[in-house]
Amino acid sequence: MRFHREPIQVEEARERVLAYAEKNPVERVPLLESEGRRLAEPIQATNDVPHFPKSPYDGFAVRAEDTSGATPAMPVELEVVGAIACGDEPAFTVEAGQAARIMTGAAIPQGADCVIMFEMTTENEERVERYVGVKKEMEPGENIIQLGEEKKAGDLLIEAGKRIGPGEMAILATFGYAEVPVYRLPRIGILATGSELLMPEEPLRYGKIRNSNSYMTASQVRQAGGVPILYGNLEDDPDKAVERILMILEETDMLITSGGVSVGDFDIMVEVFNRLDAQLLFNKIAMRPGSVTSAARYNDQFIFGLSGNPGACFVGFELFVRPLLAAMQGKPEVHLPETKAILGVDMKKPSPFDRFVRSSWAIEDGRVVVYPVGRDKSGVVTNITDANCLMRIPPGGSGAAKGEEVTILQLPYNVGE
Numbered sequence: 200m201r202f203h204r205e206p207i208q209v210e211e212a213r214e215r216v217l218a219y220a221e222k223n224p225v226e227r228v229p230l231l232e233s234e235g236r237r238l239a240e241p242i243q244a245t246n247d248v249p250h251f252p253k254s255p256y257d258g259f260a261v262r263a264e265d266t267s268g269a270t271p272a273m274p275v276e277l278e279v280v281g282a283i284a285c286g287d288e289p290a291f292t293v294e295a296g297q298a299a300r301i302m303t304g305a306a307i308p309q310g311a312d313c314v315i316m317f318e319m320t321t322e323n324e325e326r327v328e329r330y331v332g333v334k335k336e337m338e339p340g341e342n343i344i345q346l347g348e349e350k351k352a353g354d355l356l357i358e359a360g361k362r363i364g365p366g367e368m369a370i371l372a373t374f375g376y377a378e379v380p381v382y383r384l385p386r387i388g389i390l391a392t393g394s395e396l397l398m399p400e401e402p403l404r405y406g407k408i409r410n411s412n413s414y415m416t417a418s419q420v421r422q423a424g425g426v427p428i429l430y431g432n433l434e435d436d437p438d439k440a441v442e443r444i445l446m447i448l449e450e451t452d453m454l455i456t457s458g459g460v461s462v463g464d465f466d467i468m469v470e471v472f473n474r475l476d477a478q479l480l481f482n483k484i485a486m487r488p489g490s491v492t493s494a495a496r497y498n499d500q501f502i503f504g505l506s507g508n509p510g511a512c513f514v515g516f517e518l519f520v521r522p523l524l525a526a527m528q529g530k531p532e533v534h535l536p537e538t539k540a541i542l543g544v545d546m547k548k549p550s551p552f553d554r555f556v557r558s559s560w561a562i563e564d565g566r567v568v569v570y571p572v573g574r575d576k577s578g579v580v581t582n583i584t585d586a587n588c589l590m591r592i593p594p595g596g597s598g599a600a601k602g603e604e605v606t607i608l609q610l611p612y613n614v615g616e
């Protein structure tokens with residue numbers, strides 16, 4: 200029974216992780232730096248928008264009752280008593296028989312109740328000086344952006360947890376949020392285990408390979424809103440691993456390792472978890488790839504032991520680490536979005552486990568069609584570049600046939616690039 204581990208279902212593994220998920224502490228950052236972060240508080244309107252009635256056009260602010268009977272052939276003549284630029288606070292009142300020049304975005308003066316565009320006045324023939332001819336009958340309120348028309352003070356504008364992008368930046372600036380409450384970025388330590396590993400700058404030696412997992416994981420962490428901190432490669436030595444892991448956990452919120460989680464002679468992670476006396480959440484999942492993906496709690500921190508095989512390492516992050524990072528940043532929906540797609544080829548390999556196949560979806564004749572990206576072997580590293588989703592093939596039966604409907608988990612990579 201030396202190698203026996205009790206496999207649990209994917210959903211169960213996710214729940215065991217999320218049961219311990221906590222939101223990161225809140226910090227206030229300058230507006231420009233808040234871009235890409237997640238809001239820690241709901242954002243409300245701090246004033247009406249607009250907070251003064253304003254003109255949507257360049258024209259004349261007038262009293263609608265004065266324009267009665269006006270036509271292009273018989274313009275009504277009004278006295279021009281002032282001009283209002285954007286930013287002015289008009290100090291005069293438009294009385295009966297009067298008009299004021301007004302520019303787009305400028306405040307409506309007292310007395311006026313509508314704005315007539317330049318094009319509907321004698322201004323369109325030659326520039327008006329003292330008197331303007333109005334060529335159209337106006338309604339009260341016409342061409343006025345009313346006080347609070349867009350938003351009222353106190354209105355909820357953005358829910359907490361939303362990622363700050365262009366629209367959110369515009370709102371935050373509009374309502375004077377020079378400092379923005381956001382969740383602190385999760386700092387994620389990344390450590391590769393394996394005596395065969397070289398750094399990217401090192402020349403190849405027979406039997407050795409360059410560590411790609413750490414860089415792949417760093418990208419996944421960053422795209423999930425975390426800050427990756429790389430701690431290099433570690434030989435397969437449990438003593439050194441324990442020492443390094445304790446050091447990394449002091450400096451970071453969480454640790455992700457890759458490699459050494461299976462049952463080989465040099466797979467040290469089981470031993471490492473034992474020596475740390477960590478609380479094991481799982482070390483076997485009924486899925487492929489990534490069946491040996493492991494997770495543990497050490498004090499109040501997480502350690503994820505992802506597979507060494509790059510395909511399995513990639514999938515392990517997407518299914519189990521991503522949701523945790525999302526939860527730490529207050530994201531309301533933590534899992535990858537799922538949709539249905541039509542399988543573009545036969546995937547007839549029967550499997551007793553759920554399979555998560557690195558795949559690519561595209562719209563064909565108005566339908567979402569999905570194809571595996573190539574050889575579905577967890578040791579293959581060079582086809583992750585083509586994946587924009589994971590295709591989920593349920594266990595049992597005889598796999599899935601071309602034309603069948605399958606579930607896909609959309610990845611945030613390789614879409615619209």
Ligand SMILES: Nc1nc2c(c(=O)[nH]1)N[C@H]1C(S)=C(S)[C@@H](COP(=O)(O)OP(=O)(O)OC[C@H]3O[C@@H](n4cnc5c(N)ncnc54)[C@H](O)[C@@H]3O)O[C@H]1N2
Nearest residue numbers: 391393409410411412413458459460461466506507508511
């Ligand atoms: N007898 C069994 N053997 C294996 C089983 C099993 O159940 N019984 N599971 C297989 C599966 S599935 C996987 S996945 C791997 C998991 O291996 P480990 O997580 O223990 O990883 P390693 O043994 O350290 O390495 C596996 C493979 O990946 C390469 N690797 C490791 N680290 C990196 C890295 N940072 N960058 C790129 N490539 C890396 C490593 O050289 C190996 O080729 O176990 C199977 N075996």
Ligand code: MOO
Nearest residue numbers: 488489490511577
């Ligand atoms: O299940 Mo392994 O983790 O195929 O690659």
Ligand SMILES: [Mg+2]
Nearest residue numbers: 459461463466
């Ligand atoms: Mg191994």
